Amino acid sequence: MFKRILIANRGEIALRVIRACRAMGISPVCVYSTADKDGPWIEQADASVCIGPPASNQSYLRIERIIAAAEVTGADAIHPGYGFLSENAHFAEVCRDCNITFIGPSPEAMSLLGDKVNCKRLARQSGTPVFPGTEGGIEDIEEAAKVADTIGYPVIVKAAAGGGGRGMRVARNETELRDGVEKARQEAIAAFGNGMVYLEKYLENARHFEVQTIGDSHGNAVHLFERDCSSQRRHQKLVEEAPSPGVDATKRAHVCESAAALIRTAKYCGAATVEFLMDRHQDFYMLEVNTRVQVEHPVTEMITGIDIVQTQIRVAAGEPLPFAQKDIHATGHAIEVRINAEDPDRGFMPQAGLIETFAAPGGPGVRLDSHARAGYRIPSNYDSMIGKLIVHAPDRPAAIARMRQALKEFRVGPIRTTIGLHQRIMQRPEFIEANFDIHWVERWLNSTA
Numbered sequence: 001m002f003k004r005i006l007i008a009n010r011g012e013i014a015l016r017v018i019r020a021c022r023a024m025g026i027s028p029v030c031v032y033s034t035a036d037k038d039g040p041w042i043e044q045a046d047a048s049v050c051i052g053p054p055a056s057n058q059s060y061l062r063i064e065r066i067i068a069a070a071e072v073t074g075a076d077a078i079h080p081g082y083g084f085l086s087e088n089a090h091f092a093e094v095c096r097d098c099n100i101t102f103i104g105p106s107p108e109a110m111s112l113l114g115d116k117v118n119c120k121r122l123a124r125q126s127g128t129p130v131f132p133g134t135e136g137g138i139e140d141i142e143e144a145a146k147v148a149d150t151i152g153y154p155v156i157v158k159a160a161a162g163g164g165g166r167g168m169r170v171a172r173n174e175t176e177l178r179d180g181v182e183k184a185r186q187e188a189i190a191a192f193g194n195g196m197v198y199l200e201k202y203l204e205n206a207r208h209f210e211v212q213t214i215g216d217s218h219g220n221a222v223h224l225f226e227r228d229c230s231s232q233r234r235h236q237k238l239v240e241e242a243p244s245p246g247v248d249a250t251k252r253a254h255v256c257e258s259a260a261a262l263i264r265t266a267k268y269c270g271a272a273t274v275e276f277l278m279d280r281h282q283d284f285y286m287l288e289v290n291t292r293v294q295v296e297h298p299v300t301e302m303i304t305g306i307d308i309v310q311t312q313i314r315v316a317a318g319e320p321l322p323f324a325q326k327d328i329h330a331t332g333h334a335i336e337v338r339i340n341a342e343d344p345d346r347g348f349m350p351q352a353g354l355i356e357t358f359a360a361p362g363g364p365g366v367r368l369d370s371h372a373r374a375g376y377r378i379p380s381n382y383d384s385m386i387g388k389l390i391v392h393a394p395d396r397p398a399a400i401a402r403m404r405q406a407l408k409e410f411r412v413g414p415i416r417t418t419i420g421l422h423q424r425i426m427q428r429p430e431f432i433e434a435n436f437d438i439h440w441v442e443r444w445l446n447s448t449a
Contacts, residue, residue, distance in 0.1 A: 001024070001025075001313075002076050004027040004028075004073065004074055004075045004076060005021055005029070005075060005076075005077045005313070006029045006066070006069060006073060006077070007031070007078075008066045008079065008080045009060070009079075009081030010036050010039060010041070010060065010081075011041065011382070011383075011385070011386075012369050012371045012385070012386075012388065013082055013083075013293075014030060014039075014081065014371070015041040015369075016369055017079045018030075018044050018045060020309040023307075026313070027046045028046060029045050029048065029049070030047075030048040031049050031060070031065075031069045032050055032051070033050070033051065033052055033053060033054050033056075033058075033381070034050060034053050034054060035053075035054035035379040036379065037050065038376075040372075040373055040376060041371050049069035049073060051065040054379060055381065056084065056381070060084045060085070063085065067095070070098075070100050076100065076101060077313075077317075078095055078103065079309075079312070080102070080103070080104060080292065082294065082295055086104065086291075087110060087290070087291050087292055089108075089114065090107070092105070092106065092107040092110055093107040101317070102316070103312055103313060104270045104271075105269055105291050106267075106269065109266050109291070112266055113266055113268065113289040114161070114289070116158060116159075116161070116288050117137050117196065120286070121135075122262065122266060126258070126264070126265040128259065128261065128274070129283070129284050129285055130200075130285055131201045131285040132151045132200065132201050133200030134147050134198045134200070136198065137160055137196040137197065138157075138181055138196075138197055138198060138199060141181055145178070148174070148177055151200075152201070154170055154171060154172045154202040155171050155202050156168060156169065156170050156199070156201075157169045157170075157171065157177070157181050157184040157199055158197060159185075159187070159188035160196040160197065161188065161194040162192060165234060166187055166188070166192075167188035167197065168235075184197045201285075203277050203285070205279075206279060206437055207228065207437055208232065208276075208277060208438050209226055209229075209230075209244055209275075209276045210226060210227050210274065211223050211226045211255065211256050211273065211274045211275075212225065212271070212273055212294070212300045212308070213263045213271070213273070214271045214272070214311055214312070214315065215263045215267075215315070215321075216315040216319070216320050219264070220264075220320060220321045220324075221261075221263040221268065222260055222323070223256040223257065223259050223325070223328075224300045224304050224328060225242060225300065225304065225330050226242060226243065226252060227244070227299050228242065228244035228245065230436050231436065231441055233348075233442055237338065238337065238338060238421075239335065239425060240335070240336045241335040241399070242299045242300060242303050242333070243333065245434035247278070251282050251283075251284070255276060255284045262274060269315055269316070270291070270292075270312055270316065271293045271297070271312050272290060273290040275287040275289070293309060295338070295385075296336055297309070298336060299334045302334035303330045303333070304328055304330060333392070333393055334391065335399045335400065335403050337388070338418065339387040339412070339418060339422075340385050340417060341378050341384045341415050341417055344416075344418060350380065350384045351415045351416050351417070352379060352380035353377065353378060353415055354375070354376075354378075354415075355372055355374055355378065355412060356374060357412060357413040358376075358411070359412075360409075360410065361389065361407070362409070363405070365391050365399075365402055366389075366391050366402065366406050367389075368387060368388070369388045369390070370387025370388070371386070371387070372412070386412075389406055389410065389422075391403045396434075403422075404423070404426045404427075407426065425441070430444070
C-alpha cells in the first residue's frame, strides 16, 4: 500500500481524498495555486506545495510542477480527483515514467475509452448498446449525410474528445448537418485540440442514466448500480439520484451488466462511469465513459455502503477488488444536489467573494461534501461548485422530504448559491413524479423567465 499520496486537485474533492487517505493510514499531501493558499483542505494535509498562480494552465494543469511536488514531498502515488488532469492520458503516462502510481486507469485504457469513436467500437464488441450513427469520425460530409438519411433526423454531431456539451450540434435536416459538422469541428479544436467529430441518432426526450463501475488489475470489473442525472441545465448536472426512478428492473440489470462488461473488455483498472441516454421505451444507448471518479460518486456510496475512493486507491496499489458482483447490494434511495456559488436569478452568474455565513444541515442520512466554511473566500478562477449535499432514506418520497429539510437548514451568505433553486426543484411535480427528461429544468426555467 502507498505511504504518501499527492492530491493533484483542490476544493471538496481534495478534502474527500484526504479523508480516504486518513482512514487507510496513508499520508496525504496537496498542491495549490496562490488563489488557494488559504484553502481549508490544505490545513488537513501533511504537506503542501504551491505550484503557481491562480490560472489553471499555470498551476493545476502544469504536469511538470505536479510531478516535482510529488518528488519533493516523497509521494509514491498521485490522485487526480476529477477535472483538471484526471482524464489526461499523457499525465498518467508521465506518472508511470517517473515511477509514481497514477490512481486511475492506464494511459492506454484512458485513451481507448476517452475517445468516443474508439469507445463506441469497443462497446459494440462487448455488447454494450450504442446509438446508430457513423462507425468512426466524419471524413466525408456526403457519407455523413447518407448515414443521417438512413437513421433519420434529428441527429447530433459530437466531438470525439468532447465533454460538457462542447463540440456538439443538433441537426434536423441536411443543411443544419453540414453547418453543424463544421461548427462542431471548430469548437472541438478550440476546446480539446482534436477536431474529430462523429454522428449519431439524437433522442428528443431522453433521460440521462449513468452506471458506476470499478475494475482491478486482475481482470475483475463490477458495477455499483446506476444513477439518474436527468435534472440538468445546459448539460451540467444539478440533481442526481439512485436508483433511477420508474425503470424496469430487467432493463436496469441488463444495462448495468453491459457497462461492467465494457470496463472488463477494456482491461480497465479504477473507477469509471459509463453514461447512457434512455428513450421513452426504456431502451438504452451509451453516450461516453468518464475515466475518473465522478462528482456524484457519493450517491452510489450512500446506497451501497462502498467507499469508492478507498477502493480506487486499493486497486491502484495492485489489490484485487474486495467484493464480487454478488456481494454488492443497493439499499434505500439517495439524492444529491450540487451547491454552486451562482445566482440563478441573474443567468447563473458565478459568485466569487467572502462567505460570512455558513450553517450546514444535519440529521440522520444527511451528508455534506464541501470545502467551504465561514471566512472562506471563493476565488473567481475555478468551477463554481462549493459543495454537494446528499441525503439517504428508505425510499424516494422519504429522500425528497429529507432533502427539502436539509436545504431549509442550509445557510450560505451573502454569496448567492443554488440552494434556493434546489428547494424549488424538490417541489416541482415533474421531479416528484419522476416525469422528466434532460430538458425539463430548462423548459421550466424558461417558462418562468
